[in-house]
Amino acid sequence: MGLATNLQLDHLHPRQIQVQQRRRSIFSHSLPRTSNSLSLLPSKCTPSFSGPNSRVLDFKITKCGSFRNVMVKCVPKDNESESIAVPEEVEKKEGISDILSKASSFLPHVVLASTLLALVYPPSFTWFTNRYYAPALGFLMFAVGLNSSEKDFLEAFKQPAAIFAGYIGQFVVKPMLGFIFGTIAVTVFGLPTPVGAGIMLTSCVSGAQLSNYATFLTDPQMAPLSIVMTSLSTASATFLTPLLSLLLIGKRLPVDVKGMMTSIMQIVVAPIATGLLLKRLFPEVCKAIRPFLPPLSVFVTSLCVGAPLAININAVMSPFGLTILLLVIMFHLSAFIAGYMMSGLVFHDSPDAKALQRTLSYETGMQSSLLGLALANRFFEDPVVGVPPAISTVIMSLMGFSLVMLWAKKKE
Secondary structure (H helix, E strand, C coil), X not given: CEEEEEECCCCCCHHHHHHHCCCCEEEEEECCCECCECCCCCCXXXXXXXXXXXXXXXXXXXXXXXXXXXXXXXXXXXXXXXXXXXXXXXXXXCCHHHHHHHHHHHHHHHHHHHHHHHHHCHHHCCCCCHHHHHHHHHHHHHHHHHCCCHHHHHHXXXXXXXXXHHHHHHHHHHHHHHHXXXXXXXXXXXXXXXXXXXXXXXHHCCECHHHHHHHHHHCHHHHHHHHHHHHHHHHHHHXXXXXXXXXXXXXXXXXXXXXXXXXXXXXXXXXXXHHHHHHHXXXXXXXXXXXXXXXXXXXXXXXXXXXXXXXCHHHHCCCCHHHHHHHHXXXXXXXXXXXXXXXXXXXXXXXXXXXXXXXXXXXXXXXXHHHHHHHHHHHCCCHHHHHHHHHHHHHHHHHHHHHHHHHHHHHC
């Protein structure tokens, strides 16, 4: 099937001097009809140069719902214009590093599968005992440090108001909600005091790295801001989490403030600093190990989600287990809504108001429940204190990624 196209010709070979005298030339180009290609050309082609003596027409044709690039190269020859159709394959095979780097996209599914497996068959996770939580969380923090950079921080610091709002949501609004629901658990529902302490402890920890990923999926341009918010809250947790725990829980259960600070330094600050330092001093090493971090992080997260449920399965499935589940759901739901509404009032005139609302909602509603679980297991004798953080790990993830799907669908 042929098609004539008018093109402006310049910079042709001297042999084409006669053609050059004409202001326009008509090129006839066609595609051979074969079983593997369609001889179809679009009505308009966008020309581009390929050397001084030829011109390339690059366009797309559609076949069975997929796109292929076809390059038509017009070559001057003996006062004639001959067109040659050259198929160009654009689909490249994904390398192993590309496949590994996409493992994080399966995190919501892995979290749900780990939850169901822990409930149906607890022995699949009971081997991952409490002593592994701190190293596992340290590995996740190391991955965060390795994938962060000074540029992210500098760019996000241009929005101090948003950072401050996230900080208020993380260490003022959320602890207040934790205190409210922890008090309700004990006074209204008559649950043991360690349950209320566990809810309050959960509300006092820093932001979750999952909020960064949730923000990236919904509003990619806000991801650096989310990283800075989470990083600052994580660094501040070294002294704020123990102090808030002492303020909210101190009258109910003894709180080892100094021990908590030391533990957070070991679990959070040191691994992140190690990742940043390794990235700066040994970039080639970082480049080699970075593709393996997403699947390993997903695997470690699945263990950290499934193990607490499996180990505390009796408490979770007890008569007051459903009550704890309801309270944790209400706590996170209130935090998500509070973050969204608060930022809407403050940034209603901002051009990125909706994106900021979603980002601050993630930051307020999602926190490092794994850190709360590690602190509960290390500094509180009663294992029931660890039940709310264990449930929170699952509920926070499921609710956060449900919002991702909801908001992403609305944006479409």
